[in-house]
Amino acid sequence: EGQYLLEKKVINDHCLLVSALGISDGGTSGVEKDEVISYLKFSRPIDNVSQRTVDIAFPIVVDENGNYECQWPKDPHISVYFPTETESKLGFIVQGPYRTTPNRSSIPAEDADNKKLANETALLLRSCLIELKNAGKLNMSFVKVLPLSARNFDNFKLFYPLYETVKTLFMNEAIIPCKNGGYTAAKYAKITRPEKLATLFTDHLL
Numbered sequence: 359e360g361q362y363l364l365e366k367k368v369i370n371d372h373c374l375l376v377s378a379l380g381i382s383d384g385g386t387s388g389v390e391k392d393e394v395i396s397y398l399k400f401s402r403p404i405d406n407v408s409q410r411t412v413d414i415a416f417p418i419v420v421d422e423n424g425n426y427e428c429q430w431p432k433d434p435h436i437s438v439y440f441p442t443e444t445e446s447k448l449g450f451i452v453q454g455p456y457r458t459t460p461n462r463s464s465i466p467a468e469d470a471d472n473k474k475l476a477n478e479t480a481l482l483l484r485s486c487l488i489e490l491k492n493a494g495k496l497n498m499s500f501v502k503v504l505p506l507s508a509r510n511f512d513n514f515k516l517f518y519p520l521y522e523t524v525k526t527l528f529m530n531e532a533i534i535p536c537k538n539g540g541y542t543a544a545k546y547a548k549i550t551r552p553e554k555l556a557t558l559f560t561d562h563l564l
Contacts (some may be wrong), residue, residue: 374399402482412454412479428499447510449503467516480519
């Protein structure tokens, strides 16, 4: 509960920065608090007749310099204009005209039309990442929410094409953010865990 203002900033013909600004009532604590919820939303048309689209929305925080910090979504369920009960296993929100069961409780992963929409969403994800990179906005916060493990789709395979797309893109394109700026492909990258090790080893040592 509270008062909110929705703002939409047009980035281009297929990308919006949507922000909900407002004050919540604080619930049982009675303390009001400011809230800013922002989403970077990308769209891809799937036909020329009904103007239907598949969409990807990254929950983000925008800092004072206009940089994006991607956040894990609180509700990562698939949306069919409204959220369904099917968890996407993705670190961002996906939306499209998917076929659902009559009670909207699930989205059949083996449905042929749903598979086509998932493939369209995979193409959209690829173009999103390339566009963010070209704008200098792609950072490790986005990488961390990407589908990087095939095991996440063992029980729900609908969005496995997104994993395959990211894997191919990372292996063959300079898309992974580097510590000192710029981007590289996975076959040339040295990835450290924990991240602090990256400050220990110089480029010369690597």
